[in-house]
Amino acid sequence: MDRAPFASADFAKVPSSLKAELPERLLHADVLNSRGSQDGAFSEERRHLVRMVDLPSRTLSVTIGGLSPGQATRMHRHNYETIIYVLSGTGASLIEGREVPWRAGDAFYVPPWAWHQHVNRGDGRALYVACENAPLLQNLGVALREEA
Secondary structure, three states, X not given: OOOOOOOHHHHHHOOOOXXXXXXXXXXXXXXXXXXXXXXXXXXXXXOOEEEEOOOOOOOOEEEEEXXXXXXXXXXXXXXXXXXXXXXXXXXXXXXXXXXXXXXXXXXXXXXXXXXXXXXEOOXXXXXXXXXXXXHHHHHHOOOOEEEO
């Protein structure tokens, strides 16, 4: 499925119709309990549970994040958008100095390049699904992430 990059001179090559490209892999079973080759290192680097949904999307990423009671992510920012849906637990996110409380069933938005941190303020594990357009920006060669 890898393609050579297109340039301005290739504008005339834009097709007039599409054909679905069906990749071989359409399912990542039991995401939370599976452990990909990068999940352990990524979780360690981020200092909290991260399970990557390993599917061939070129524009969107989905991860499952987890925080133990009292645990917080590091303060960080990135130039891709994030929408987070909270599966379980309660907590808050500090987004550019603004506190956004959340609990299971809530969704919240983290704008591009906004400093943010997520904190579990409950007694049990907090789990959330993070959806980001990081692969789109990575494929364009412009994705950025910075830790405080």
